[in-house]
Every structure is written in structure tokens, then in C-alpha cells.
Amino acid sequence: MISSNEPLAPMLGKLCARGTLDDADRAAVLALPYKLKAHDADGYIVREGDIATHSCLLRTGFAYRQKIVKTGERQICSIHLPGDMVDLQNSLLVVADHSVQCLTRADTALIPREAVIELAFRRPNIGLAMWYDTLVDAAIFREWTTNIGRRDARTRLAHILCEFAMRMAAAGLGDHTAYDLPMSQQELGDCTGLTPVHVNRMLRSLEEAGLIARKQRSVSILDWDGLVSAGDFDAAYLHLPNA
Amino acid sequence: MISSNEPLAPMLGKLCARGTLDDADRAAVLALPYKLKAHDADGYIVREGDIATHSCLLRTGFAYRQKIVKTGERQICSIHLPGDMVDLQNSLLVVADHSVQCLTRADTALIPREAVIELAFRRPNIGLAMWYDTLVDAAIFREWTTNIGRRDARTRLAHILCEFAMRMAAAGLGDHTAYDLPMSQQELGDCTGLTPVHVNRMLRSLEEAGLIARKQRSVSILDWDGLVSAGDFDAAYLHLPNA
DNA sequence: CGCCCATTTGACAGCTTTCAAATCGCGTGG
DNA sequence: CCACGCGATTTGAAAGCTGTCAAATGGGCG
Numbered sequence: 040m041i042s043s044n045e046p047l048a049p050m051l052g053k054l055c056a057r058g059t060l061d062d063a064d065r066a067a068v069l070a071l072p073y074k075l076k077a078h079d080a081d082g083y084i085v086r087e088g089d090i091a092t093h094s095c096l097l098r099t100g101f102a103y104r105q106k107i108v109k110t111g112e113r114q115i116c117s118i119h120l121p122g123d124m125v126d127l128q129n130s131l132l133v134v135a136d137h138s139v140q141c142l143t144r145a146d147t148a149l150i151p152r153e154a155v156i157e158l159a160f161r162r163p164n165i166g167l168a169m170w171y172d173t174l175v176d177a178a179i180f181r182e183w184t185t186n187i188g189r190r191d192a193r194t195r196l197a198h199i200l201c202e203f204a205m206r207m208a209a210a211g212l213g214d215h216t217a218y219d220l221p222m223s224q225q226e227l228g229d230c231t232g233l234t235p236v237h238v239n240r241m242l243r244s245l246e247e248a249g250l251i252a253r254k255q256r257s258v259s260i261l262d263w264d265g266l267v268s269a270g271d272f273d274a275a276y277l278h279l280p281n282a
Numbered sequence: 283m284i285s286s287n288e289p290l291a292p293m294l295g296k297l298c299a300r301g302t303l304d305d306a307d308r309a310a311v312l313a314l315p316y317k318l319k320a321h322d323a324d325g326y327i328v329r330e331g332d333i334a335t336h337s338c339l340l341r342t343g344f345a346y347r348q349k350i351v352k353t354g355e356r357q358i359c360s361i362h363l364p365g366d367m368v369d370l371q372n373s374l375l376v377v378a379d380h381s382v383q384c385l386t387r388a389d390t391a392l393i394p395r396e397a398v399i400e401l402a403f404r405r406p407n408i409g410l411a412m413w414y415d416t417l418v419d420a421a422i423f424r425e426w427t428t429n430i431g432r433r434d435a436r437t438r439l440a441h442i443l444c445e446f447a448m449r450m451a452a453a454g455l456g457d458h459t460a461y462d463l464p465m466s467q468q469e470l471g472d473c474t475g476l477t478p479v480h481v482n483r484m485l486r487s488l489e490e491a492g493l494i495a496r497k498q499r500s501v502s503i504l505d506w507d508g509l510v511s512a513g514d515f516d517a518a519y520l521h522l523p524n525a
Numbered sequence: 526c527g528c529c530c531a532t533t534t535g536a537c538a539g540c541t542t543t544c545a546a547a548t549c550g551c552g553t554g555g
Numbered sequence: 556c557c558a559c560g561c562g563a564t565t566t567g568a569a570a571g572c573t574g575t576c577a578a579a580t581g582g583g584c585g
Contacts, residue, residue, distance in 0.1 A: 088518075104424065106424065106425070106428040108428060108432045108433055108514055109437075109514040110432075112432045113432070114427060114428040114431040114432045116424045116427050116428065127417075128417055128420060128421070131410075131413060131414055131417050132414070132417050132418070132421065132521055134518065134521070136421050136424070136425075136518050136519040136521070137421075137424060137519075156410070160403065160406040160409060160410075163403040166403060166409070167374075167399070167403075170374060170413050170416070171374055171375070173413070173416065173417060173420065174370075174371055174374050174375050174416060175375070176420060177371060177416065177419060177420040177423055178371070178375065178379050178380075180420055180423035180424055180427060181347065181349065181359040181379070181380060181423055182349070182379075183427050184357060184359050184423060184426050184427045184430060185349040185351060185357035185359065187427060187430050187431045187475065188357040188430045188474070188475030189351045189353075189355045189356070189357045189475060190351055191572075191573095192572075192573070194352075223530095223531065223532090224531075224532070224533095225531080231431070232430065232431030232432060233573075233574090234573075234574055234575080235531085235532085236532095236533085236534090236573090236574075236575080236576095237572090237573055237574070239532065239533060239534085240533090240534090240573095243533085255582085271351055271352040275331075275377065275379050276379040276380075278375055278377070278379070434540075434541095435540075435541070466562095466563065466564090467563075467564070467565095468563080476541075476542090477541070477542055477543080478563085478564085479541090479542075479543080479544095479564095479565085479566090480540090480541055480542070482564065482565060482566085483541095483565090483566090486565085498550085
């Protein structure tokens with residue numbers, strides 16, 4: 040068993056969920072060179088336009104990908120949990136087409152880009168798991184496009200609450216009926232293409248329907264099946280291993 | 283030089299645009315086993331829920347990825363041009379989380395999934411180019427999420443017209459000021475999260491502003507800079523090689 | 526205790542949708 | 556070569572979901 044105080048252990052856990060790794064693969068992952076870094080809430084991990092030199096593992100804390108439009112509004116394209124490899128996207132594409140920013144204080148491990156690529160092809164099991172992981176990210180992007188493009192506000196919010204519940208549970212951060220959501224209603228709006236005012240109204244609607252309860256930013260799901268139905272949610276796109 | 287009547291030649295062209303391939307790599311790509319298939323307009327290449335056995339190269343014609351929501355409406359998540367490897371996404375994820383459908387009549391080459399993966403890891407240059415290609419797809423998904431979530435209807439349409447123009451030109455299907463768009467206004471609406479009626483009005487608005495001209499489904503861009511500005515368009519996310 | 530930011534609420538405006546009908550384009554058949 | 560028919564496009568009017576603006580309330584931190 041791998042000691043959990045290995046800094047790269049969360050990455051190993053993620054890769055094992057995305058593919059099949061043998062003992063030598065596991066050791067190779069933990070042997071990657073890295074540099075630890077701490078980030079404040081709202082700190083940037085990557086800025087749009089950056090040239091990638093490192094790939095980033097989110098060890099603790101939450102982060103999100105965002106793009107800014109002409110009017111100054113922003114769109115959050117995905118949320119990342121502890122254990123996520125936040126930046127395989129940008130680091131292979133070289134020039135970052137979006138920013139990655141911290142939602143909370145966070146600890147990361149920066150791994151040189153070349154070391155990641157070298158490992159991916161030296162040990163195909165690992166490479167396939169990493170590739171798979173980036174494709175799951177892509178599947179989530181597609182679902183978010185669909186969510187914003189073709190669902191009404193209430194359904195969008197119910198959907199995203201279901202997604203977070205499933206992913207938090209899969210990451211071991213709470214079961215799928217209760218979790219702490221480290222996001223403001225403004226940020227929820229930036230995820231769903233809504234204004235914070237309307238997010239507030241729709242959350243209240245979900246609460247009044249008895250589907251969820253809120254206390255500060257912790258969400259309890261009182262009626263999972265009801266929320267799944269209200270959110271038109273089908274977890275297939277998350278490609279979770281034990282589903 | 284590779285003979286252009288090699289059925290897999292379009293794939294080679296795409297991969298060369300996504301990475302650096304030597305002669306042995308090129309020969310290995312063309313040596314992939316494949317089966318040719320013809321599709322009618324609206325025919326399915328992959329259906330949501332399918333178990334992937336083959337990866338698909340779009341040799342001629344246009345295709346799109348789509349997801350259907352509870353109300354029966356659909357969201358188109360991306361458009362694919364001749365030469366695109368339409369299904370690396372689904373074939374590595376195993377269970378398709380979305381459908382791929384033909385916009386026009388199309389010819390494809392089906393390549394066994396295992397052969398693709400084996401080649402990717404046997405020849406890292408090829409693997410990296412394929413991985414890169416899936417990441418560019420992901421970058422386009424993010425931009426579409428942003429487009430739909432945070433831009434108004436007119437801007438969305440101008441943006442998508444710019445994207446098509448750049449990609450058509452990059453694929454050698456017209457220059458970036460005129461191209462044939464094989465989509466109905468209904469389908470444009472499914473790309474942008476709009477109704478066909480509103481697509482019609484906004485296209486007219488772009489036309490009246492002197493930015494574009496339309497004749498049937500062929501689009502002429504009269505004022506490229508104006509359309510780029512109206513569409514808040516920055517081609518960086520397309521990660522085109524010669525940009 | 527007091528400040529600051531997030532949340533909440535209400536009234537109103539507006540962009541986009543909805544519903545319907547007319548027009549146009551184009552392949553088919555006489 | 557022209558009439559017919561069907562789907563796509565176009566247009567108008569009205570409804571509605573979501574956004575905007577503004578102010579009140581609430582909670583956390585120094």
C-alpha cells in the first residue's frame with residue numbers, strides 16, 4: 040500500500056480509477072519529480088496565454104477553469120476536486136487557452152511537462168489512464184454545453200448539484216446526499232450561464248420543492264431521485280469506474 | 283509524398299497538423315487496418331450507449347456530436363469536417379456518452395479500437411498527436427460552453443461563423459471569407475442554444491450590418507475583422523498549427 | 526461591535542421563445 | 556417545360572423566462 044503522505048498519492052488514486060496500473064506503474068508515478076506549491080483562494084494556477092512548463096496536480100482544495108468574454112463576464116467550464124490533474128489540458132496544448140483558478144486555498148504539486156509526457160509513453164498503462172482522464176474532462180465539457188444550451192435554469196442547477204454530489208462521493212469527500220459546496224451563488228451562476236439573482240431564486244425553488252436543504256454553503260440532498268429527475272441527470276458521462 | 287487516394291490519407295494530414303511525424307510514423311498510420319463505410323445524411327456513426335469497437339475517420343462529408351435532453355431538444359456539441367478523427371473520444375471511453383451523426387452524406391473508415399491504441403503507444407509521435415487532437419476537441423467544447431453561457435445570440439452566431447471559417451480554411455475547404463455551410467438554421471440553433479426563428483433574425487442582423495452575405499447555405503464574409511469583433515472571436519482555442 | 530460581502534427579495538425591463546402563417550427553394554411528376 | 560408538394564426560411568405578434576436594478580437582510584471576521 041502506498042503511504043498517503045506521499046505528495047503524489049492523490050494522482051495515483053485518480054489514475055487507478057482511470058485505468059489499470061501494476062506495481063511498477065504505481066512506483067513510477069510516485070517517482071515523478073515535483074515541486075509543491077500553496078495557493079490562496081482566487082489565486083491563479085494557470086493564466087490564459089501562459090506557455091506550459093509544468094503539469095499540475097491539485098492535492099487539496101478546489102479549482103475551476105474559466106474563460107472571459109468581451110463584456111467582462113466569465114464562464115466557468117469545469118470544477119476540479121482534490122486529486123484532479125488540473126492541467127493536462129493546457130500542458131499538452133502548450134499555449135493555455137483558458138485560466139485555471141483556485142476556488143479555495145489549495146495545495147498543488149507541479150510536475151515538469153516533459154516528465155509527464157515521457158512517463159505516459161514509457162509506461163502505456165499510465166499514458167492510457169492519463170489520456171482517459173482528459174477524455175472524461177471532455178465528456179464533462181460536453182455535458183455542461185448541453186446543460187447550458189438546452190435546459191432551463193432550474194434544471195441546470197439541479198443537474199450541476201447532482202454532478203458535484205457524484206464527484207464528491209467518488210473522491211471520498213462526502214456521500215452523495217450531503218457535501219460542502221465551496222462556491223458562491225455568483226460562481227454557480229458562472230458555471231450555469233445564469234445571474235446570481237436567478238441562481239438564488241432557483242435554489243430556493245429546489246429547496247421549497249423538498250429536493251435539497253441548505254445551511255451556509257453545505258448542501259443536503261433530501262430527495263436524490265427527485266433531484267436527479269429535476270436535473271435530467273444521468274451519471275454516464277462522468278465515466279465513474281464503479282458505476 | 284503520400285498518394286491522396288490512400289483512404290487514410292486525411293487522417294495522416296490531420297495528425298501531421300497535430301504533431302511531428304517521421305517517415306516511419308507516416309507509413310505506420312497508413313498501414314492501419316480499416317473498413318470503409320458510406321453514410322446517408324442524418325445517419326448515425328455512433329449512438330449514445332454504444333460500446334466502442336472501432337474508431338472512425340471522417341473521409342468526406344460533415345458530422346456532429348449531439349446529446350438529447352429530457353424535453354427532446356438536442357444540443358450539438360461540435361461539428362466535424364473531412365479529415366477529422368470523429369471518434370477517439372468515444373472509442374477510448376468505451377461507452378459512448380453522446381451520439382455522432384452525419385450532417386451530409388459521408389464516407390468513413392472504421393479502424394479497430396485496439397489497433398489505434400496499440401499504434402499510439404508503439405509510436406509515441408503518433409500517440410501524442412492523437413492525444414493532442416482530442417485535447418483540441420476539448421478546447422472547442424470549452425469555447426462552445428462559453429459561447430452559449432455568456433454571449434448574446436448575435437455574438438454567438440458571429441462566433442460560430444468565424445470558427446467554421448477558420449476550420450474550413452485549415453482543412454482546405456475554402457478560404458476564410460467564403461464557404462458552404464451544410465447546416466440548416468435549425469441545426470445552427472442546436473449548436474448555439476437558440477431557436478431556429480431567432481437564428482434567422484440574428485443572421486439577418488449580421489447581414490444587414492454588412493458583415494456577411496448569404497446565398498442558400500453558402501456564407502460569404504464581407505468584413506472579416508468586423509465579424510471577428512462582433513463574435514468576440516479569438517482563434518487561439520483552435521490551436522491551429524500555422525497560427 | 527461594526528464593517529464588508531454574500532444572500533435575499535421585489536419590481537420592472539428585455540432578450541429570446543412561442544405560435545402561426547406566409548413565402549421561398551427545389552426536387553418530382555405530369 | 557411547367558405544376559405540385561414538402562421542407563426550410565422568413566416574418567409578425569405576443570408571452571415568458573431570465574436579467575437588471577436597487578435595497579434590505581444576514582453572517583463572518585477583525
